[in-house]
Amino acid sequence: MRRKLIAGNWKMNGLLAEGTALAEALVNLQASNSVNCDLLIAPPATLISPLATLLSGSGIALGGQDCHCEPKGAHTGDISAAMLADLGCRFVIVGHSERRNDHAESNTVIRQKARAAQAAGMTPVICVGESLEEREAGQAEACVADQIRGSLPDDGEAVLAYEPVWAIGTGRSATPEDVARMHEAIRKVTGEVRGADYAARCRILYGGSVKPANAGELLQLLDVDGALVGGASLVAEDFWAIAQACP
Numbered sequence: 001m002r003r004k005l006i007a008g009n010w011k012m013n014g015l016l017a018e019g020t021a022l023a024e025a026l027v028n029l030q031a032s033n034s035v036n037c038d039l040l041i042a043p044p045a046t047l048i049s050p051l052a053t054l055l056s057g058s059g060i061a062l063g064g065q066d067c068h069c070e071p072k073g074a075h076t077g078d079i080s081a082a083m084l085a086d087l088g089c090r091f092v093i094v095g096h097s098e099r100r101n102d103h104a105e106s107n108t109v110i111r112q113k114a115r116a117a118q119a120a121g122m123t124p125v126i127c128v129g130e131s132l133e134e135r136e137a138g139q140a141e142a143c144v145a146d147q148i149r150g151s152l153p154d155d156g157e158a159v160l161a162y163e164p165v166w167a168i169g170t171g172r173s174a175t176p177e178d179v180a181r182m183h184e185a186i187r188k189v190t191g192e193v194r195g196a197d198y199a200a201r202c203r204i205l206y207g208g209s210v211k212p213a214n215a216g217e218l219l220q221l222l223d224v225d226g227a228l229v230g231g232a233s234l235v236a237e238d239f240w241a242i243a244q245a246c247p
């Protein structure tokens, strides 16, 4: 049985005061309500240290939004997986479409980052997803399969996140039918790459305009093991309502 994971990707949002207030609000919500899922927040790197203190003992896990594939060295501006783990991160998002696009990250680099995360004792959350052009050309499943074959490490734990690029930050979520079909396809490819046992336990999250209004129907789909939430994770009540939608 795969326990659902609701993850908030804060992206490049949150100065110290608002970031800590948001985390405090989540800790308070968690103290007074139980949810049927694991919880993770991935704040900007500048907030990891203060949030590590704030979230300590809360049961809300902390994650990075990216890491470098090398353990250390001359990489100005980058952060190693060990640095994230050192501050208490248990997860790190790799291969988000915004990194694939803004920083021209390839599947090969993303796999190296995922391996670096595993080597530091963290679980990578590996993002995949097709562009609108790829979907309109009927290439969505082939594109996502290529991304999985290229970026999923050969061993070790990983979480996968299906985030169709056209659904991110647009308010336009994929339909439950599209999500169900794609998640089934992702589990099948994962089985081909890593074997049936691994595919059966691998968590596959959906991301792209998840909000309280659509979380319930997405999270009850058979192969949807949680959500990677952008915009709605910046509002404590909305993020909490999404977590509460886990059946």
Ligand SMILES: O=C(CO)COP(=O)(O)O
Binding pocket: 009, 096, 163, 167, 168, 169, 170, 171, 207, 208, 209, 210, 228, 229, 230, 231, 232
């Ligand atoms: O990119 C996302 C999460 O990683 C999704 O962002 P939105 O929820 O804002 O569409």
